Amino acid sequence: MGNTDARTARSRKALMDAGIELLLQNPAASLKEIAEHAGVGRATLYRQFESREQLVQALAVECFELKEQKLAPLKDLNLSARETLEQTFMLLMPMADRFHFLLSLWNIAEQDPEVMALYNRQLFDLVALVEKGKKEGSIDSSFDSNWLVCLIDSLMFSGWWMMGNMHMTPDVAAKHAIKSLFSGVG
Amino acid sequence: MGNTDARTARSRKALMDAGIELLLQNPAASLKEIAEHAGVGRATLYRQFESREQLVQALAVECFELKEQKLAPLKDLNLSARETLEQTFMLLMPMADRFHFLLSLWNIAEQDPEVMALYNRQLFDLVALVEKGKKEGSIDSSFDSNWLVCLIDSLMFSGWWMMGNMHMTPDVAAKHAIKSLFSGVG
DNA sequence: AACATATGAGACACTATTGTATCATATCTT
DNA sequence: AAGATATGATACAATAGTGTCTCATATGTT
CATH class of the missing domain: 1.10.357.10 (Tetracycline Repressor, domain 2)
Structure with missing residues (x-):
């Protein structure tokens, strides 16, 4: 279970860090903003989180x-x-x-x-x-x-x-x- | 200054009450929801609040x-x-x-x-x-x-x-x- | 090195929300 | 009662966000 590819882990971590940071200052931050702030494509976010x-x-x-x-x-x-x-x-x-x-x-x-x-x-x-x-x-x-x-x-x-x-x-x-x-x- | 019409005051109050109540349970509540909950047309909300x-x-x-x-x-x-x-x-x-x-x-x-x-x-x-x-x-x-x-x-x-x-x-x-x-x- | 796979970029359809405008009607003011 | 005005309903355009898909490329795995 769980993907072990280093790329997946890296982008997941970047997304979660960015998510905490942005949603903390603006709970209505868009997924686009979060992906950008994580330095990751928007599609990658959707690959990791359904919604x-x-x-x-x-x-x-x-x-x-x-x-x-x-x-x-x-x-x-x-x-x-x-x-x-x-x-x-x-x-x-x-x-x-x-x-x-x-x-x-x-x-x-x-x-x-x-x-x-x-x-x-x-x-x-x-x-x-x-x-x-x-x-x-x-x-x-x-x-x-x-x-x-x-x-x-x-x-x-x-x-x-x-x-x-x-x-x-x-x-x-x-x-x-x-x-x-x-x-x-x- | 300020509108004294009873209708304006009434709908403004209804909108603000509904706003507090809805935004309290969901900070992302839409203006449509707020207007509906206030029992007021959406257009009226826009007449009272620009945004x-x-x-x-x-x-x-x-x-x-x-x-x-x-x-x-x-x-x-x-x-x-x-x-x-x-x-x-x-x-x-x-x-x-x-x-x-x-x-x-x-x-x-x-x-x-x-x-x-x-x-x-x-x-x-x-x-x-x-x-x-x-x-x-x-x-x-x-x-x-x-x-x-x-x-x-x-x-x-x-x-x-x-x-x-x-x-x-x-x-x-x-x-x-x-x-x-x-x-x-x- | 060869293979597998996650990624970024972009196109796309879809939905929800926003904000404006109009107009007949209801309600208030005087 | 007569006039003024706020309202609801509705239509409309514009925008932003969502979620899916494809494909060439970059990066990891073995």
């Missing part, structure tokens, strides 16, 4: 896989929930733009079962982590777990905004997010 | 004006920064969907000078409020003010998500946001 929807969904899957890949090392460390969360921010903040991509094209991405499966799994994991934090006493049990998950995601969003508009580094953004989350700003 | 961009920008201006209008009562109360912020969440949370609208179509809205002027003014006000909080001791001075502003916005986003996906009420969302912001969740 605009499929491209977006493939990009969404890639975002989730990248996230999983970045977080994989944490699985073995057996850290506390709080430490795990802190590391999560540090590891994911550099790819905060990917989360914004997912958000801005979610109405398309969510139609793909594969995307939804990945989303639900990672949501489940995060809920579990938050509830572990509650048990360990590092997270206030009176908060709704869904709120907490949502809060964590929105802190990634804050980071993305600060990195893009205020020249904040991922490292600093992650530290701000961690401090804000656990201690508040009061 | 898609102008419609979006008019909607963005409306969002900012609505925000300003909701916050106006606070001006006279001379509350502390902390109390003002708390009231801000309570007053704005019911219109959190408008902020998501602005975010999702920001690439278009930001091209309008009027939108940018409103945005900058309200950003300025919020920065001032945050810095007042720092002086009053209710906000940790070690945080970057821009980060704090960004955090406040992203808490509105959290509220929007919880209201739309988890049936949270605006009131509860606002209270969660306030508690999370000032005290953190740790």
Whole structure:
């Protein structure tokens, strides 16, 4: 399964990179623009992705896989929930733009079962982590777990905004997010 | 200036309501869909808005004006920064969907000078409020003010998500946001 | 080197959207 | 009630995007 030709892999990667970049700044970017920006013929795009929807969904899957890949090392460390969360921010903040991509094209991405499966799994994991934090006493049990998950995601969003508009580094953004989350700003 | 005919006002309102609603769930909604959803002829839409961009920008201006209008009562109360912020969440949370609208179509809205002027003014006000909080001791001075502003916005986003996906009420969302912001969740 | 195949360029048909114009009719203003 | 005007329906032209196909060429594979 899957084509192994180096040319295919190369143009696929170029297309996906261009797709993320262009769709991030303009969710209505045309396939023609994306192909051009990738330095690839428009026909090649259609050879790899049946439609605009499929491209977006493939990009969404890639975002989730990248996230999983970045977080994989944490699985073995057996850290506390709080430490795990802190590391999560540090590891994911550099790819905060990917989360914004997912958000801005979610109405398309969510139609793909594969995307939804990945989303639900990672949501489940995060809920579990938050509830572990509650048990360990590092997270206030009176908060709704869904709120907490949502809060964590929105802190990634804050980071993305600060990195893009205020020249904040991922490292600093992650530290701000961690401090804000656990201690508040009061 | 401005047309005072009741019919114009009515169809303009219908179009803007439909625009917010449709563009919120699908930023690529066509003008035909918007006109239909507004129960108005497509030609009427073109009579009121020269282009898609102008419609979006008019909607963005409306969002900012609505925000300003909701916050106006606070001006006279001379509350502390902390109390003002708390009231801000309570007053704005019911219109959190408008902020998501602005975010999702920001690439278009930001091209309008009027939108940018409103945005900058309200950003300025919020920065001032945050810095007042720092002086009053209710906000940790070690945080970057821009980060704090960004955090406040992203808490509105959290509220929007919880209201739309988890049936949270605006009131509860606002209270969660306030508690999370000032005290953190740790 | 010989073969296989992915690619770019271009032509093509098709659709959706956009934006303009017209005109009889309904609704508002005065 | 009479006049003014906004509206809906419709037709229309222009454009942009989509998706398919072909074929000579460049590039990988073996």
